[in-house]
Amino acid sequence: MHPRNLTFSASYNFRDVGGYAGLDGRTVRWRRLFRSDSLHRLKGDDLARFGELGVRTVIDLRRLFEVEEHGRVPEAEGLAYHNLVLQHVDWETVPEPEGTAHDRWLADRYLNFLEDGHEGLAAALALIADPDAAPAVVHCMAGKDRTGVVCALTLSLLGVSDADIAADYALTEVAMASLTEYLTRTRPDMVQDKYHMFDCPEDAMLMFLSDLRDRYGSVEKYVREIGISAEQVAALRDHLLTPAS
Numbered sequence: 704m705h706p707r708n709l710t711f712s713a714s715y716n717f718r719d720v721g722g723y724a725g726l727d728g729r730t731v732r733w734r735r736l737f738r739s740d741s742l743h744r745l746k747g748d749d750l751a752r753f754g755e756l757g758v759r760t761v762i763d764l765r766r767l768f769e770v771e772e773h774g775r776v777p778e779a780e781g782l783a784y785h786n787l788v789l790q791h792v793d794w795e796t797v798p799e800p801e802g803t804a805h806d807r808w809l810a811d812r813y814l815n816f817l818e819d820g821h822e823g824l825a826a827a828l829a830l831i832a833d834p835d836a837a838p839a840v841v842h843c844m845a846g847k848d849r850t851g852v853v854c855a856l857t858l859s860l861l862g863v864s865d866a867d868i869a870a871d872y873a874l875t876e877v878a879m880a881s882l883t884e885y886l887t888r889t890r891p892d893m894v895q896d897k898y899h900m901f902d903c904p905e906d907a908m909l910m911f912l913s914d915l916r917d918r919y920g921s922v923e924k925y926v927r928e929i930g931i932s933a934e935q936v937a938a939l940r941d942h943l944l945t946p947a948s
Contacts, residue, residue: 705733707874711752713744716846716878720854720871726862729944735837736943738854740846740878741765743774750777758782760839762827764789764849773844785830789823789849791815805902809848810910816852817915817925825929827853832931832939847875847903855908859922860936861943865912869905876903 708718717740721733734756742761745753761776763786770786778784792815799808816824830836831853843849851872858868879902912922919925923936 708878709737709752709756711745711749713746713749714740714742715881716740716875717840718874720858723858723861723863723867723871725858725944726940727947729862729947731858731861731863732943732945735839736831736854736857737838737840738846738850739840739842741769741773741844742776742840742842745777750779754779756838758838758840760830760836761785762787762830762839762841762853764823764827764841764843764853766790769844783836785826787823787826787830789816789820789827789843789853791819791849804906806904806907806910809902809904809907810914812848813852813907813911814914814918816849817918820849821929824853824856825926825931828856828926828931828939829935831857831943832935834938834942837942845875845879847872847879851875851903851908852911855912856922856926857939857943859912860926860939862940865909868912869908872908873903873905879903 705719705721707722711717718738719733720736720738721731723731725731737758759781761782761784763770763775763784765786766788776784791812794812797812799805827841831839831841841850841853855868855872858871915922915925919928926936927933
């Protein structure tokens with residue numbers, strides 16, 4: 704048993720996705736896949752602690768302008784960095800219609816990731832499925848939306864229940880308090896009038912997963928449609944789940 708949340712002084716939403724019940728009585732393995740907010744702030748003791756995790760692969764889902772503006776995880780020997788952009792519409796151009804619940808609006812944004820961001824999703828899932836790339840960490844800016852969808856697809860392929868996936872997604876809510884406090888001090892433009900963007904209602908993830916199945920039949924059918932092979936799905940399950948008893 705490992706702690707799910709890993710504490711860094713300048714990374715606010717870093718955690719392990721292991722420990723959840725998966726397929727055939729197997730459990731998602733600890734210390735194989737992490738999720739996080741942006742890693743560009745890691746330095747000093749934080750960077751040393753990150754190194755101790757033995758991470759081999761960083762999957763950065765941010766768009767190029769975000770990487771250029773904020774930076775990326777520091778280079779390190781044995782650490783492969785992949786900027787796999789998850790394309791999507793600019794959320795600021797998609798107003799929330801009056802009377803629309805925020806969780807419904809969020810779920811619709813996540814469905815857009817499936818369409819506009821399918822190339823980035825496929826590339827990220829292919830890396831996560833590769834045992835030689837593990838341990839891996841996937842991140843975006845806050846580690847909530849783009850990262851949340853990649854982790855939801857991964858966990859669903861591993862047989863984790865929607866309820867557990869939604870609960871894992873909602874854990875970001877606590878981290879957002881520290882992150883928004885930091886941004887309010889350092890980059891108020893990123894949070895001013897945008898506090899609703901940091902909400903993580905479980906229902907948003909549950910709606911997203913339900914709508915995905917309505918559109919594509921299943922998570923596995925969706926990932927096969929975007930180019931993930933049956934062999935890659937099997938490899939993902941083989942190295943991210945504990946052995947069958």
